[in-house]
Amino acid sequence: MRVITERDRCVGSGQCAMLSPEVFDQDDEGLVLVLREEPAEGLREDLLRAADLCPSRAIRVDG
Template identity: 85%
Template structure:
């Protein structure tokens, strides 16, 4: 699995960082940052939930 984001679409809700803090964080502007582009399989559920609940649909999960 590989995780990418479209920061220009991010609205800074922070859902991703709350649901999967090992993979996502927010920068000083409140926008999403990816901490692990290729997270371990045990983090998959949280990453998929974060992507699904992202209000701006700025998170992409590949593979």
């Protein structure tokens, strides 16, 4: 599984960092940062929820 983000689409809502802090954070401008591009399978449900709730659709989970 791989997490892909499009920082240029990010609006800084922070939903991803709240839902999956093991994988996501925000930079000084509030934009998404990926801490683990290939997270453990056990995090899949949280990652899919974060991608679904992202208002700008800046997160994709492949695999």
